[in-house]
Amino acid sequence: NAGVTQTPKFQVLKTGQSMTLQCAQDMNHNSMYWYRQDPGMGLRLIYYSASEGTTDKGEVPNGYNVSRLNKREFSLRLESAAPSQTSVYFCASSRQTQETQYFGPGTRLLVL
């Protein structure tokens, strides 16, 4: 049972480039989330999807877009990367919102 998987594990981008972070879960969860983790700032919610077909902004959505492709997959897109988006990105899922969240291993992104 893989749980929550994320690709890629590590990525280096130049300012202005775009990329998509992929996330998939095999637990038949309804809700999925994208967080970023920065030193001294803790985890901050970027976007979430309470159920298939819905997405909502979190605390720090600017510069990002998301797509809930199906029940299993939730992607995060950076259209024009900026150095301020250098961070570790975590995807998570839960059966329903407000229930226990299960996290992926993270994607380390460096924007030069």
Added chain:
Amino acid sequence: KQEVTQIPAALSVPEGENLVLNCSFTDSAIYNLQWFRQDPGKGLTSLLLIQSSQREQTSGRLNASLDKSSGRSTLYIAASQPGDSATYLCAVVNTGFQKLVFGTGTRLLVSP
């Protein structure tokens, strides 16, 4: 706006000691509180979830308590082991909301 604080930011103890990690939150209208563990370079692992109607939850050597009225939770670790070394984060879900708000964590080092 809910704010979650964890003090101390770092803690070092010898193996075998019982220890307490603290979490405080500013808005007592919470739906639940969750404790997570994060190993270096890894994602988060859920440890315990306490519903707002509960006072405590136990799992093995871990015991988490919740005092909503004072806005505090503690995570008690009995007979600590070097394998307990990690960062411990608490997070709350406010009533009526669907999102976790995280503290910045306590980094625990248990030395043999």
